Amino acid sequence: MQYDASVASIRLVGVSKHFGDVKAVDNVSLDIADRDFMILLGPSGCGKSTLLRTIAGLEDPTAGEVWIGDKMVNDVEPKDRDVSMVFQSYALYPHKSVQANIEFPLKVRGVDKAERAEAAKQAAEVLGLTPYLERRPGALSGGQRQRVALARAIVRQPAVFCMDEPLSNLDAKLRAETRAELVALHHRLDATFVYVTHDQVEAMTMGNRIAVMRDGIIEQVGTPKDVYDKPASVFVAEFIGTPPMNIFPAGSVEAADHLVGARPEHTHLATTGVAATVALVEHLGHEIQVVCTIDSEHRATVRLPTGTEVPSNGSPVFLTADENHRHRFNVETGLRIS
Amino acid sequence: MAIKSRRLREIPLAFAMLGPSLLVLLTFVLYPLGKAVWLGQQTCDVQGKNCKSVGWGQYTNVIKSDQFQHALWVTVKFAMITVPIGLVLGVGLAVLADKQLRGMRFFRTIFSSTIATSVAVASLMWLFLLQPSVGVLANLSWLHNIFPVIKEPGLLNDSGTALWSVGISSIWANLGFTFILVTAGLQSVPKEMHESAYVDGAGGWMRFTNVTLPLISPTLLFTTVVLTSRAFQAYGEMDLLTNGGPIPQDSTTTVTYLIYGSSSIIKNNDGLQAAVAVLLFVILLALSALQFRGFGKRVHYGS
Numbered sequence: 051m052q053y054d055a056s057v058a059s060i061r062l063v064g065v066s067k068h069f070g071d072v073k074a075v076d077n078v079s080l081d082i083a084d085r086d087f088m089i090l091l092g093p094s095g096c097g098k099s100t101l102l103r104t105i106a107g108l109e110d111p112t113a114g115e116v117w118i119g120d121k122m123v124n125d126v127e128p129k130d131r132d133v134s135m136v137f138q139s140y141a142l143y144p145h146k147s148v149q150a151n152i153e154f155p156l157k158v159r160g161v162d163k164a165e166r167a168e169a170a171k172q173a174a175e176v177l178g179l180t181p182y183l184e185r186r187p188g189a190l191s192g193g194q195r196q197r198v199a200l201a202r203a204i205v206r207q208p209a210v211f212c213m214d215e216p217l218s219n220l221d222a223k224l225r226a227e228t229r230a231e232l233v234a235l236h237h238r239l240d241a242t243f244v245y246v247t248h249d250q251v252e253a254m255t256m257g258n259r260i261a262v263m264r265d266g267i268i269e270q271v272g273t274p275k276d277v278y279d280k281p282a283s284v285f286v287a288e289f290i291g292t293p294p295m296n297i298f299p300a301g302s303v304e305a306a307d308h309l310v311g312a313r314p315e316h317t318h319l320a321t322t323g324v325a326a327t328v329a330l331v332e333h334l335g336h337e338i339q340v341v342c343t344i345d346s347e348h349r350a351t352v353r354l355p356t357g358t359e360v361p362s363n364g365s366p367v368f369l370t371a372d373e374n375h376r377h378r379f380n381v382e383t384g385l386r387i388s
Numbered sequence: 389m390a391i392k393s394r395r396l397r398e399i400p401l402a403f404a405m406l407g408p409s410l411l412v413l414l415t416f417v418l419y420p421l422g423k424a425v426w427l428g429q430q431t432c433d434v435q436g437k438n439c440k441s442v443g444w445g446q447y448t449n450v451i452k453s454d455q456f457q458h459a460l461w462v463t464v465k466f467a468m469i470t471v472p473i474g475l476v477l478g479v480g481l482a483v484l485a486d487k488q489l490r491g492m493r494f495f496r497t498i499f500s501s502t503i504a505t506s507v508a509v510a511s512l513m514w515l516f517l518l519q520p521s522v523g524v525l526a527n528l529s530w531l532h533n534i535f536p537v538i539k540e541p542g543l544l545n546d547s548g549t550a551l552w553s554v555g556i557s558s559i560w561a562n563l564g565f566t567f568i569l570v571t572a573g574l575q576s577v578p579k580e581m582h583e584s585a586y587v588d589g590a591g592g593w594m595r596f597t598n599v600t601l602p603l604i605s606p607t608l609l610f611t612t613v614v615l616t617s618r619a620f621q622a623y624g625e626m627d628l629l630t631n632g633g634p635i636p637q638d639s640t641t642t643v644t645y646l647i648y649g650s651s652s653i654i655k656n657n658d659g660l661q662a663a664v665a666v667l668l669f670v671i672l673l674a675l676s677a678l679q680f681r682g683f684g685k686r687v688h689y690g691s
Contacts, residue, residue, distance in 0.1 A: 108583050129589030141584035145602040154598070155588035206588075 058119040058132060058209035058242055059084040060105060065114035066266075067100050074100040076266035077114070082259075087236050087243045089257035091250060093289070097266040098246045099214055105244060106135045106212045118210060129158075134208040138215040140199040142187040148174070148198050149183040155206045166205075173201040176238075193224045200232075204239060213245045217252065229255055250290050254278065262286045280377075284384035287311050287377060293339060296350035296371070298324055300381050303371055308387055309379040312371035314339070314351040319361070323370040326350060328361050342367060421669075428663035436658040450663045455653055458638060459646040459664075460671075462551065466642055467619035469555040470562070474615055475608070477559065478566025483596070485567075486574045496571070503564030507624035514557035515629055518543045544630050547637040554625045554640050561625075562618060566611055573607030574600065609683050613676050620672050623648060643668045 060082040067075040075097040082088045090098040103109040104116060107128030116123050123131050134155070142151050149170050150157075156166035174180050177197040187195055196216060203211055216232075217225045233256050236243050247253055253260050254274045261271045262285075270282035281287035287295040295311045302324045303310040319340070326342035329349070338354040340361065350369055354360065361367055378387040403410075429446050432439040450456050481499045485492055502510065517524050520542030525531060532538040537546050543553040577600060585595045601608075623644040626632055632641035632649045646652050647664045654660040 106587055108587065128587040133587065135584065135587045137580045137584060139578065139580050141578065141580040143581065143599065143602070145605075154585070154590075158585070158588055158590040158594050158598075202588075212587075 059086075059117075060088075060210065060242065060244065061115075061117040062101075062105070063115040063117070065101070065104060065116060066112045067097070067104055067109055068112045073266045075104065075111075078266070078268055079114075080261055080268060080271065082242060082244060085240055085242055087233070087245065087256060087258045089253040089260045090244065090246045090263060091253040091260050091289070092248065092263035094248055096263040098248075098263045101263070102212050102214055102244055102246045105210070106133050107131050108135075132209045133212055134203040134206065134210075135212040136199050136203050136214065136216045138218055140187075140195050140216075140219075142195055142198055142202075144187055146186070147183065148179060148185050148187065148190070151187065151198055152179075152183075152201045152205050155202060159206065169205050170201075173205040176204065176235075177201045192220055193228065196220060196228065200235070204235075208241065210242045210244065211239075213243065215247055216245075217247075218249070225252075232256060251292070254290070262289060280386065281311075282386050284309065284311065284379050287379070293341075293351040295377065296369075297348065297379075298350070298369075298371065299345060299348050302344070303376075304378070307381065309381055309384075310371060311377040311379060312375060314353045316372040316375035317350055317352050318370050318372070319352055319354075320368050320370040323368040324350075326367055326369050328363055328365050328367055331360050331363060340367075342369060344369070424662045425666050427659055428666045430659045430662075432658045434656045439659065442659070446659065447663050447667070450660060450667060455646060456643075456664060456667070459641050459643045462638070462640065463620055463642040463644075466551060466555060466558075466622065466640075467616055469552060470558050470619045470622075471612060471615045473555075474559045474562050474566055475611060478563055478611070479570050479608070481563070481567050482570035482574055483600070486571060499567045500564045500571075502561055503568060505561060505564075507561060507622075508628065510561035511557055511625050511628035514553075514560070515544075518553055518629075520545065541634075545634050547634050547639040550630050550634055550639045554629050557629060558619070558622055558625050562615060566615065569607055569611050570604065573604035577603045605683075609679070612683070613679050616675060616679065617672055620644075620668065620675070643671075 060080075062078055062080045065075060065078045066073065078097075078101060090101055092098045100109060104111050105118075107123065107126065111124065118131055118133070143154065146154070149167070152170040152173055153166045156169055161169070171180070171183070174183055177200055179194065179197055179201055182190060182194060182198075187198060190198065196219070199216065217228055220228060229252060232243075232245075236256075245252075245257065257274060259271065260274055260277050262269045262277060262282075264285055270277055270286045272280075272282075277286060277290055281290060281295065284297055288297065291313060293314050295313050296317050297309055297311045300306045300309055324344060326344045328340060329343045330341040332339045332341070333356070336356065338356060338358065338360055340352045340354060342350050342352065344350060352369065379385060380387055427439065429441055429444045430439040431442045431446075485496050485499055518538075520526050520539050523542075525538050525543070537543060537549055543549045581599050581603070582595055585599050590598060620642075621644055622642065626640045626642055626645045627649060630640040631651050632638055632645040633651070635651075641649065641652070643664060646654065647661050647668070649655065654664070
């Protein structure tokens with residue numbers, strides 16, 4: 051499939067979206083480069099979907115500017131933004147065949163019948179839907195429906211793809227496969243993707259940049275490696291990574307004026323250090339994860355290779371954090387110091 | 389074998405369990421229906437007594453009679469006036485009120501209020517509105533200058549406008565019903581389908597025809613069938629507004645009015661009344677089946 055969308059970067063300047071007293075998005079500024087695969091990541095209610103819908107034109111920002119390419123699009127209708135959107139529920143038209151669903155964006159634009167049938171065929175081929183063109187969405191599996199939604203999004207070759215948790219209705223195995231396919235699709239289309247998810251695995255594996263959101267603001271923007279290796283705050287540190295980063299109580303590892311965090315792979319069981327109790331031992335096959343309770347608010351996980359001797363539940367242990375891999379955060383604000 | 393004999397033994401119990409509802413059904417539905425069918429081939433004296441069979445040919449005689457054919461034609465016209473207009477108005481109001489705007493609850497209440505109005509009250513209200521000397525319409529001089537029929541002889545008294553006037557009253561009375569059903573249908577359309585179509589560039593009319601209408605088609609079919617059956621069974625409006633008249637054209641003598649109306653030509657003939665009633669039942673049954681068959685294929689009942 052020839053894909054020649056006009057290139058488009060996205061720039062958000064001080065964008066806010068308030069619903070009554072609720073600040074769903076609060077003064078967010080973000081630059082998304084042309085051809086980026088940008089992930090908006092955060093827990094539910096953090097404003098990531100609202101931000102995406104603001105880019106697509108489904109929400110009018112309360113304040114701020116939305117730029118797509120060199121055009122300020124605040125007052126531009128979605129159809130004129132060169133944006134397409136894939137919804138979590140796919141939003142396929144149940145009364146139309148797969149082909150008619152894929153053709154729909156062209157039909158509303160007045161493209162003639164032969165031309166849009168051809169475009170739909172090509173889009174279907176890209177996504178392996180050719181055998182299903184005559185079927186109704188109701189006769190397709192969840193994964194196939196998801197592909198129809200994608201085909202409908204690519205058929206009119208937009209510059210920007212907005213995706214709102216498109217994989218969350220798939221089962222775990224299909225989700226892992228589709229992740230790889232979406233990355234391949236992004237590579238192939240060479241368009242800008244803005245992708246909303248609450249799943250940090252999706253964020254780490256698919257995006258070339260991640261914006262971590264909380265309570266309507268962006269906590270950190272960076273490559274997956276940046277966000278993992280140098281989290282900007284305790285929140286990001288605990289949101290990214292499975293299991294999340296261990297945060298030790300102030301004063302237990304270093305001076306009491308800051309918090310120390312360490313990834314599970316950089317936390318060890320030792321004979322001295324921070325006192326803790328083993329709460330849970332999980333044998334995952336390739337490794338063992340030991341979850342320890344330090345006090346009522348702090349837990350820490352240690353990764354051990356299989357075959358190591360593991361302390362039993364309830365036994366007292368001591369934890370240490372690698373000197374070279376410590377993350378230090380402000381006690382009050384939770385922001386990164388070093 | 390064991391299973392079969394156990395089933396046989398359960399038959400008395402099954403009838404005992406079904407008994408109460410079977411009894412009600414027999415007494416109040418099947419017996420009267422059977423009785424009406426039987427009465428349809430009888431002739432009785434004016435008091436409805438001393439009935440004797442005159443043969444099933446009475447049904448064919450009724451079908452062939454001018455009076456029945458006229459009443460059926462009036463009924464069909466009445467349905468063709470009230471059903472499409474009522475449906476379009478109901479859908480239109482429901483779509484207008486299906487917006488998240490301040491004060492919309494107020495309009496929803498107003499639009500659905502006629503569902504709480506009885507046919508008698510609605511008809512009396514329209515009777516006063518349309519009354520040729522003191523009615524509200526008759527007092528709008530600019531209006532009755534354009535349409536003199538409002539004053540002389542009055543919309544309900546003119547054979548050309550009587551059926552339309554009764555129709556308007558009936559449309560008004562059924563509007564709340566249609567409005568509520570369609571509103572419920574609209575609310576079952578996922579918001580994301582509209583949003584998806586909107587992002588893809590579909591304007592309001594395109595979204596209405598491509599998304600809304602197909603997705604509420606089951607509601608529309610149901611509403612059409614019910615409105616049609618209501619139109620064929622409408623009686624109170626004709627009885628209160630026109631008495632089946634104006635005579636001699638009998639412009640609003642529908643099948644129901646022919647059966648039961650106080651100035652019906654067959655009002656003293658129980659046998660003929662029963663025959664017409666049975667025929668109306670058969671016609672409605674066939675019509676509903678036809679509607680479900682005809683539109684059923686085009687109706688989409690979700691994924």
